[in-house]
Amino acid sequence: MSAAPQRFAVVGRPVAHSMSPAMHAMFAAETGFAIEYGKIEPAADESFESCAKRFFAAGGTGLNVTLPYKAEALAFADSASRLARLAGAANTLKAEEDGGVSACNTDGAGLVTDLRTRHGIELAGLRLLLLGAGGASAGVLPSLLQAKPKAITIANRTAAKAAELAGRFAAFAKEHGVELASCGLEETAAGGWDLVVNATAAGRGAAGLALPAAAFGGARLAYDMSYRSADDSFLMQAAEAGVERRCDGLGMLVEQGALSFAYWLGAMPATEPAYARLRAEIDGE
Structure with missing residues (x-):
């Protein structure tokens, strides 16, 4: 039997509009990982800590975190990268083998990579x-x-x-x-x-x-x-x-997402195919 898919999700409020599930599905297909990736919007009276604890207790591997929970994500983690600590915020959480949760922030690197490679x-x-x-x-x-x-x-x-x-x-x-x-x-x-x-x-x-x-x-x-x-x-x-020359942040989204994927799974996906498909979806709306 094949191994059960690893579970991931994006947490935010609101989160219905997020393109992260489609993006990470493309990354997984390219790199050969079996994953499930969902969207989580905590109830109005639920804390981010409660939501994250429940996700990881149920065997979740990693979370992407968007507004308004990035500062809370950093506080929730047991360890964090230097850049996340400097930023005072984390956009990526990962379950570690010792039972703890680590954090990093890939937003800035995603922006710099998009500027360099795409523009x-x-x-x-x-x-x-x-x-x-x-x-x-x-x-x-x-x-x-x-x-x-x-x-x-x-x-x-x-x-x-x-x-x-x-x-x-x-x-x-x-x-x-x-x-x-x-x-x-x-x-x-x-x-x-x-x-x-x-x-x-x-x-x-x-x-x-x-x-x-x-x-x-x-x-x-x-x-x-x-x-x-x-x-x-x-x-x-x-x-x-x-x-x-003017552009929106879709490329930043894709690049920071790829860095999160690599942080979780150790494989860096190519980003241009995902960018092209998401760009076509947005331009077609």
Whole structure:
């Protein structure tokens, strides 16, 4: 008899829209692993800890964790990678042989890999504007700093929050020789960034992001970390500002997912087939 499939799931609220099950099914088919991958949305009165305990107690192998539970996932784990600890959040949990649960965060590495392999952007020496000072920005900052751009400026609607996040990462930025600064959104009008990355949810919807059009001046690429949004006002604004190259975060999703898969199972799947199929699904909606 063949071995029972290993069990995985993505946990979030909401989670119905997630493309992770389809993506990991493609990874498993390619690498020859038998897996089951589901979606878990905890009840309104259930904690992430309770949900995760139940999953692993029932023999689950690994979890992907999305909003709003990434900080709780890190707290739940018995051990964690340095980047997850720096970010203060984990997006991947794994059952270990000793009965414990380990954590890592593949979001930042997924973003950097997508920029490099799919969009031809090597961050070394570039100037980057990162919009947002919440958990999404914190999750990718360690990997962005490791890629050694010349400078990263964190911009946020509330400048004090951006300054707080920059302060958290000041030592890590210095370790990698990166100039790390912060400002309010209105101060981005000076422009001069090679890459503008939106890590906020404000880039979607009619209200949009209160970003001066001049912030895009000189940008080679505008990148929205979100995906599957019919009204991406951030990318629309970038287009109006004359940025020729614009993309959403589907590639980041696929690359971070592949890294999670490799963390769980020790096999790194090819990502382009999954990206192409998911891209076609989104564009056909």
